[in-house]
Amino acid sequence: MMxxxxxxxxxxxxLVVVYGILAVAATGRSVxxxxxxxxxxxxxxxxxxVSAIVYIVATVALVxxxxxxxxxxxxxxxxxxLGVLVVGTITVVAPDLIGxxxxxxxxxxxxxxxxxxxGYLLVPLVLPVLGLVYLRSRGRAAAQVA
Amino acid sequence: MIVWxxxxxxxxxxLGGLLCxxxxxxxxxPNDYSxxxxxxxxxxxxxxxxxxxxxxxxxxxxxxxxPEFYIYQVAALIMVPxxxxxxxxQRDRWSTVVVGVANLAIAVMLFRMYQIWVLGIA
Numbered sequence: 446m447m448x449x450x451x452x453x454x455x456x457x458x459x460l461v462v463v464y465g466i467l468a469v470a471a472t473g474r475s476v477x478x479x480x481x482x483x484x485x486x487x488x489x490x491x492x493x494x495v496s497a498i499v500y501i502v503a504t505v506a507l508v509x510x511x512x513x514x515x516x517x518x519x520x521x522x523x524x525x526x527l528g529v530l531v532v533g534t535i536t537v538v539a540p541d542l543i544g545x546x547x548x549x550x551x552x553x554x555x556x557x558x559x560x561x562x563x564g565y566l567l568v569p570l571v572l573p574v575l576g577l578v579y580l581r582s583r584g585r586a587a588a589q590v591a
Numbered sequence: 592m593i594v595w596x597x598x599x600x601x602x603x604x605x606l607g608g609l610l611c612x613x614x615x616x617x618x619x620x621p622n623d624y625s626x627x628x629x630x631x632x633x634x635x636x637x638x639x640x641x642x643x644x645x646x647x648x649x650x651x652x653x654x655x656x657x658p659e660f661y662i663y664q665v666a667a668l669i670m671v672p673x674x675x676x677x678x679x680x681q682r683d684r685w686s687t688v689v690v691g692v693a694n695l696a697i698a699v700m701l702f703r704m705y706q707i708w709v710l711g712i713a
Contacts, residue, residue, distance in 0.1 A: 455685055462674060462689045466696045469670065473662050481656065566699075 453508050460579055463572060464504040470565065471497035471557045478554075486554040488543040492532055493556040496569075499525055500557075503576070515587075519580055526573035533561035533570070592651065592708040593642055597701060600635045604698035607632055611691025618684045625687045626675065632697055633671040639701075640664055643708075654711030660704055667700045 453461055475493035483490055499521050506518035535542050536559045545554040555564050562569030607628030614625050643664060646652070653660055674693030678686035706712040 454681065455683070458677065458681070458685050459688050459692060462677060462692050465673075465677075466670070466692070469666055473666055477656075477659055477662055481659075 457507070457579055457583070460572075460576060461504060461507050463568065464500060464507060464576070467557070467565065467568060467572065468497065468500035468504045471500050474557065482553065486544045489545045489554050489556050489559075492528075492543065492558065496525070496528060496532075496557045499528070507576070515580070515584065518576070522573045522576040522580065525569070526577070529558045529562055529569045529573065532556065532558035536560050592639075592646060592653070592705065594705075594709060596639070596642065597705045597709075600632075600639060601698050601701045601705070603628075603635065604632050604694050604701060608691045608694030608698060611687050611694060615684050615687030615689075615691055619687055620682050620684065621678060621686045621690065625690050628694060629671055629675050629690050632694055633668070636664070636668050636671065636697070639704075640668065653708040655707035660707045663700045663704045663707070667697050667704075670700075671697065 471493065475490060475497045478490045478493055503518060503521040503525065506514045506521060532543070536545065536556075540546060545552075545559075549555060549559075557565060557569055561567060610628055611625045614622070619625070643660065671693060674689055678689040
């Protein structure tokens with residue numbers, strides 16, 4: 446079992462792919478928003494960029510072996526869950542707080558986390574939960590081997 | 592963008608994606624059908640790129656942002672081979688599911704490209 450302990454195997458590889466796709470989507474969107482119309486909603490677009498960086502780091506951390514990367518994955522994925530819940534709530538309840546004037550998840554000032562990630566079919570809301578469940582099972586398996 | 596071509600392309604990506612998900616969850620390793628669907632999606636993406644390059648010259652211009660369209664186009668072209676590579680690192684049922692997820696993501700990206708080019712939605 447040593448061979449599989451630190452590697453991303455089985456269903457984890459599907460998780461990595463979804464993370465990778467979301468990382469690309471968030472990066473593409475935030476880079477484009479910042480170049481094209483940063484002045485329109487700077488706070489929202491910075492949040493967009495932050496989420497993109499977090500998704501990239503989380504994707505790498507899920508693939509990379511070792512306890513340090515495991516902790517990085519745990520931290521980034523927890524941060525994502527927090528981010529989607531906080532930003533999701535702000536965009537629904539008081540979008541003006543981050544300088545956007547609508548909670549339209551498909552609009553010009555939408556971020557990955559707007560309306561709990563509705564513009565991305567709620568994947569940003571579901572994914573961190575699945576990620577944490579996966580990390581927990583992987584941590585347990587590693588503990589059993591050790 | 593040629594609307595009927597985009598619709599056919601999205602339909603094939605969705606069907607290919609669902610096929611791979613079903614095959615993968617049924618425990619099949621990657622085979623000619625699942626990998627073939629990814630190959631077909633990639634060939635159609637190349638055709639879409641050629642269409643997008645030629646279309647403005649014949650009066651078919653994007654209503655929305657052209658750079659945004661090409662971000663999706665290029666990302667989609669790269670994504671399929673990457674996903675297939677990642678799938679084949681270890682050949683098991685999840686490899687097939689991975690290819691299916693990629694196909695479905697391409698369908699979403701194509702829909703966004705259609706929105707940008709034809710409807711002008713940012």
